[in-house]
Amino acid sequence: xxxxxPFESRRGTGxxxxxxxxxxxxxxxxxxxxxxxxxxxxxxxxxGGLDGAGLHEIAAAxxxxxxxxxATLFAAGIAARFAxxxxxxxxxxxxRFDLYAPGLExxxxxxxxxxxxxxxxxxxLLAICEDGLRGGVLACVVAEVKAADQTATRRLQLAAAxxxxxxxxxRRHRRVGACPLDTPSLAMTRWRIAARPSERxxxxxxxxxxxxxxxxxxxxxxxxxxxxEACDDQGxxxxxxATRDRAAATGGAASPALGRVA
Amino acid sequence: MPRGGGWRPGARWARAASEAAxxxxxxxxxxAARARPMILVARTGQRDTVTAACPAALDLGIxxxxxxxxxxxxxxxxxxxxxxxxxxxxxxxxxxxHAARHWTPSAAVAGEDGLWLxxxxxxxxxxxxxxxxxxxxxxxxxxxxxxxxxxxxTPGAAHALARFGGAPIxxxxxxxxxxxxxxxxxxxxxxxPGALAAARRFGLERVGxxxxxxxxxxxxxLGRGAVERLDQARGFAPEPFAPVVPFExxxxxxxxxxxxxxxxxxGAVIDDLLRDLLAELERQGLGLRLALLRCATLDRGExxxxxxxxxxxxxxxxxxxxxxxxxxxxxxxxxxxxMMLAALEVEPLAPAxxxxxxxxRAQGRDLAPLVDQLAGRAGExxxxxLASVESDVPERAVARAAPLASPPGWPxxxxxxRILSRPEPxxxxxxxxxxxxxxxxxxxxxTYRIVAGDGPERIHGEWWxxxxxxxxxxxxxxxxxxxxxxxxxxxxxxxxxxxxGDLSWFMHGVFG
Numbered sequence: 071x072x073x074x075x076p077f078e079s080r081r082g083t084g085x086x087x088x089x090x091x092x093x094x095x096x097x098x099x100x101x102x103x104x105x106x107x108x109x110x111x112x113x114x115x116x117x118g119g120l121d122g123a124g125l126h127e128i129a130a131a132x133x134x135x136x137x138x139x140x141a142t143l144f145a146a147g148i149a150a151r152f153a154x155x156x157x158x159x160x161x162x163x164x165x166r167f168d169l170y171a172p173g174l175e176x177x178x179x180x181x182x183x184x185x186x187x188x189x190x191x192x193x194x195l196l197a198i199c200e201d202g203l204r205g206g207v208l209a210c211v212v213a214e215v216k217a218a219d220q221t222a223t224r225r226l227q228l229a230a231a232x233x234x235x236x237x238x239x240x241r242r243h244r245r246v247g248a249c250p251l252d253t254p255s256l257a258m259t260r261w262r263i264a265a266r267p268s269e270r271x272x273x274x275x276x277x278x279x280x281x282x283x284x285x286x287x288x289x290x291x292x293x294x295x296x297x298x299e300a301c302d303d304q305g306x307x308x309x310x311x312a313t314r315d316r317a318a319a320t321g322g323a324a325s326p327a328l329g330r331v332a
Numbered sequence: 333m334p335r336g337g338g339w340r341p342g343a344r345w346a347r348a349a350s351e352a353a354x355x356x357x358x359x360x361x362x363x364a365a366r367a368r369p370m371i372l373v374a375r376t377g378q379r380d381t382v383t384a385a386c387p388a389a390l391d392l393g394i395x396x397x398x399x400x401x402x403x404x405x406x407x408x409x410x411x412x413x414x415x416x417x418x419x420x421x422x423x424x425x426x427x428x429x430h431a432a433r434h435w436t437p438s439a440a441v442a443g444e445d446g447l448w449l450x451x452x453x454x455x456x457x458x459x460x461x462x463x464x465x466x467x468x469x470x471x472x473x474x475x476x477x478x479x480x481x482x483x484x485x486t487p488g489a490a491h492a493l494a495r496f497g498g499a500p501i502x503x504x505x506x507x508x509x510x511x512x513x514x515x516x517x518x519x520x521x522x523x524x525p526g527a528l529a530a531a532r533r534f535g536l537e538r539v540g541x542x543x544x545x546x547x548x549x550x551x552x553x554l555g556r557g558a559v560e561r562l563d564q565a566r567g568f569a570p571e572p573f574a575p576v577v578p579f580e581x582x583x584x585x586x587x588x589x590x591x592x593x594x595x596x597x598x599g600a601v602i603d604d605l606l607r608d609l610l611a612e613l614e615r616q617g618l619g620l621r622l623a624l625l626r627c628a629t630l631d632r633g634e635x636x637x638x639x640x641x642x643x644x645x646x647x648x649x650x651x652x653x654x655x656x657x658x659x660x661x662x663x664x665x666x667x668x669x670x671m672m673l674a675a676l677e678v679e680p681l682a683p684a685x686x687x688x689x690x691x692x693r694a695q696g697r698d699l700a701p702l703v704d705q706l707a708g709r710a711g712e713x714x715x716x717x718l719a720s721v722e723s724d725v726p727e728r729a730v731a732r733a734a735p736l737a738s739p740p741g742w743p744x745x746x747x748x749x750r751i752l753s754r755p756e757p758x759x760x761x762x763x764x765x766x767x768x769x770x771x772x773x774x775x776x777x778x779t780y781r782i783v784a785g786d787g788p789e790r791i792h793g794e795w796w797x798x799x800x801x802x803x804x805x806x807x808x809x810x811x812x813x814x815x816x817x818x819x820x821x822x823x824x825x826x827x828x829x830x831x832x833g834d835l836s837w838f839m840h841g842v843f844g
Contacts, residue, residue: 135842136817139749143844146749159699170841171718171730172742173749177844181718182738185699187706188714198706198714205702265816265844267783276784276812279844300844303744 104152104236108298108309111283115259116290120148123234124258125227129250131264131282133243140281141263142169143177143301145238149210150178150305152236158209161202163187163195165214178305183209196222203229203237214240216250223255251286260286266297269310278302280310370411373400383415420444428576435464438575446494448487448573455483465501485509487573488565492520492539510566514540521561527554539565582616582675584608591630591667595659598627598668602655605673606648619644619681620651624674630666637662640712642736643700644679650701657708703735724791725806726751726840745789746810748820748841755838758821763837766827769809773821775839780819785811790826805832810843818843 105112105119112118120126128145130137149160162169162184171181187202189195192215202211203226211230218226218239230237239257241250251260264282271277279300285293299308369389373380380400389410394403404410424441431439431449435458438450451464458464465481472479482493482502489509493502496516504512513520516539518531531554536542542550542562551559563569584605592598602625613620621644627635639654662668707715716732719739723729726747733739756775763770769785787809793801806822813819820841825833 134815134817135750136813136815136819139818139842139844141844143749146844168750168753170726170748170751172720172726172745172747173751173841173843175741176744176747177749180741181720181733182741184717185703185735186716186718187710188716189710194710198710201705201709202702205705207699207702265818267814267816268812270784274784276786276810276818279818280816281844 102234104148106307108307110309111296111298111307114291114294115285116288120236121258122152122236123231125223125230125237125239125256127223127239127241127251127255127257127260129241129260129262130243131249131262131284133246136265137263138243140265140279140300141240141261143173144261144263144281144283145212145240146174146177146179147301147305147307148236148238149212150183150301153183153209154178154304158207160184161187161199161208161211163189163198163202163211163213165189165191165195165216176303177301178303192217196226199237200225200229203233203235206233206235208235210236210238212238212240214242216242216244218253218255220254220256223257227256227258257287259288262286269312278308281307283307368409368411369394369407370413371400371403372413372415374415374417417444425576429578432576432578435468438573440573440575442487442491442573446491448490450575451483461503462501465503469501484512486565486567487571488521488561489513489567491522492516492565496520510543513565514538514543518542521558521565523558523561524555527558530554531558582609582612582618582678583672584612584674585670585672587670588668591664591669593664593667598659598662598664598671599652599656601668601671602659602673603648603652605671606651606655609673609675610646610648610651613646613675613678613681616678617680617682618675618678619646620675620677621679622675622677623651624676625655626672626674627662627664627668628670628672629664629668633665635662635664635668638676639708640677640704641700642703642707642734644681645700646681647701650704654704654708657705700736707735723794725794726791727753728794746786746843748843751820751841752839755822755840758837758839761837763823765835767807769811770821770837773837780813780815780817782811783814785809787811788823791822803829803831805829808840 102122103117103119104122106115126148128141130141149162153160160179160183164186165188167186167188169186171184174184175181185208187195187198189198195213195215196218199211199213202208218241223239226237226239243250249262251262262284264284266280266282268277268280281298281300282295283298284295287293297310299310301307369392370386371382371389371394372384374383375381382394382396382398382400382403384396385394385403389403389407392407394406394410400412404412421441421444424445424447428439428441428447431447436449436451436454438448440448442448451461455461455464458467461483465483468481469479480494480497480500480502482490482497482504484490484493484504485506486509489504489512492513493504493516496519497512518528518536518539518541521539523531531537534553539562542558547559560569564571586601586604588601592601605625609623610620620641622638622640625637625639627637629635637655637658639651639658641651641654645651703715715735717735717737717739718730719733719737720742721729721731729742758770758773758775760779761770761773767788769787770782772779772781774780788807789809791806791808793804793806795802804824805826806824807826808820808822811819811821819839820843821837822840823833823835823837825835827835
């Protein structure tokens with residue numbers, strides 16, 4: 071026993087090194103990572119941010135219009151930050167046009183940054199997205215779909231990896247009460263966004279919006295949920311003020327008080 | 333004599349002087365035009381001058397060059413319209429191009445109201461000068477022009493006879509120029525205004541008056557230009573002109589030994605055609621915008637495929653990919669025996685400087701190939717950008733723009749991320765007038781309790797679009813429900829004035 075223990079531990083360290091090497095290899099195969107710039111969020115994301123060559127899914131928590139808008143703006147903010155980092159255009163593909171471009175500009179996606187594609191149905195939309203991803207000249211591709219099966223997500227994921235372009239798949243609600251993220255998918259991350267009441271101000275006016283951001287699933291990490299402030303005119307999210315203060319007081323992002331999992 | 337200028341001894345000159353103002357008359361009802369004399373006026377400096385007059389007006393004593401006020405004083409019931417010189421010029425250019433394509437290799441626009449056609453060597457193709465002139469006259473009459481044609485050995489003589497000869501068609505045999513020109517006024521020689529004034533002082537009125545004068549004193553009195561014009565009209569000096577060069581559509585063509593029918597074979601031929609066409613375009617410094625591929629099938633049918641590029645390009649691989657998306661739309665039938673590729677629309681494409689390549693900044697890659705590819709898949713209308721329109725009414729502030737445009741943005745007022753294309757009415761609204769957001773309302777069967785609101789942002793109707801919007805007002809509010817949803821509502825009317833609206837509430841958009 072007293073011989074085997076160091077042997078065991080030596081073998082263990084060797085395995086660990088090999089595993090680390092394998093992980094580093096996989097990580098190198100991934101695209102550039104876009105961090106959110108919010109410590110509690112980035113620390114819990116495997117890779118420290120959103121994979122710049124992968125598929126990410128976003129859906130509203132409920133079928134209500136307010137959650138839908140919050141999720142849209144969440145996607146727009148991410149797309150704006152991808153576009154800002156690379157100085158390129160974003161392709162926004164959809165079948166039913168009800169976006170309001172001035173509102174998107176206020177999330178950092180100005181009219182010179184965003185190219186719209188209107189497809190006849192989801193199939194054509196996904197084909198457009200694949201072309202856009204493989205082209206590799208776009209900062210990001212956003213698609214609003216009602217349905218995309220596992221094969222479609224696999225194709226998108228492969229196309230995103232090939233063109234080193236991130237793909238944001240915005241899943242719309244089809245039926246009340248059924249979450250669109252229930253269908254299996256090969257996305258790197260899957261987000262569920264809900265609008266929350268904002269902080270009441272001293273005057274009878276509206277403050278910055280607040281969202282309940284839930285990471286339902288991610289590759290290489292556990293799910294979690296956070297309450298965040300809506301994105302600003304550069305597409306950046308922020309921690310709510312009270313949480314920010316608490317994080318400073320307890321010394322960092324690792325504090326368990328941070329992510330109040332709902 | 334050099335051939336380059338288009339002049340050669342003995343050339344026959346046809347000169348079609350058309351009424352430049354005719355296009356404007358064509359629009360007018362013929363009967364009305366007869367009933368009411370019409371003139372065209374153009375502003376020169378401080379006064380309006382008559383540039384053209386219809387036959388009825390000419391009969392009443394109005395002449396081009398007269399002051400418009402004078403013409404109005406002469407004829408009370410006068411139809412006065414503005415001259416459109418650009419449109420006249422465009423018509424002349426089109427006619428010159430037509431002439432160069434159909435009748436003669438060298439044709440040009442002469443002055444503001446005429447065309448030169450060098451018909452030496454081509455008139456016999458149309459049955460001789462007389463028949464050609466008659467045919468030309470009929471052609472122009474069909475277009476609505478009144479033409480006067482003179483055929484002479486020199487451009488100067490043809491010019492003079494067409495304008496001052498008095499006959500609609502005047503044919504002059506070789507060597508008769510001096511004799512035919514002699515009775516015409518000096519203005520027929522296209523002399524400078526100063527020379528004309530000087531000639532009037534010396535008592536010279538007719539072209540014939542100049543013939544007996546010695547050349548030295550003539551040049552001293554009227555200037556060298558006058559002597560040159562006289563020589564040109566009589567054929568002693570050359571008068572070259574620059575003919576218009578019609579543009580030919582670059583085209584490549586392959587006749588096939590064996591009929592083909594497979595996609596691979598068609599693709600291979602497209603490769604060959606593209607190579608030929610792009611080499612030709614490169615030689616001319618042009619880029620392709622729109623290409624048409626025609627496939628002649630054995631059963632005398634024709635298959636057509638068109639591709640368009642968002643930006644002029646000579647990239648063979650890119651164009652091949654665009655055709656590749658469409659090959660399945662070609663139905664070879666019994667087989668294709670010939671294929672033609674034509675560049676229907678081309679644009680100059682010169683090497684461009686790469687900006688920001690050296691200073692290390694992130695360089696935007698070219699979006700045009702991807703736009704073409706997506707347009708090939710989903711249709712050209714499916715790809716667009718949104719540009720701002722100068723309007724405060726939210727649904728009018730957005731317009732579609734080209735996919736490669738770089739449109740300006742909007743003012744930074746708070747705007748929702750999604751809007752309803754048609755605002756929906758709210759029920760059970762409880763709100764304080766005139767400028768408070770609602771406390772509660774019902775929409776789509778749900779009741780919302782409002783905890784906070786911003787506003788109003790007042791937007792006035794655009795009376796210049798619709799008279800109904802003269803007094804219309806919308807007061808927009810941003811409100812937050814107790815569930816955290818944020819809506820963009822508006823109330824019709826300002827709450828004070830009945831005319832501004834009926835105080836009904838509407839849902840218009842949602843904020844994130």
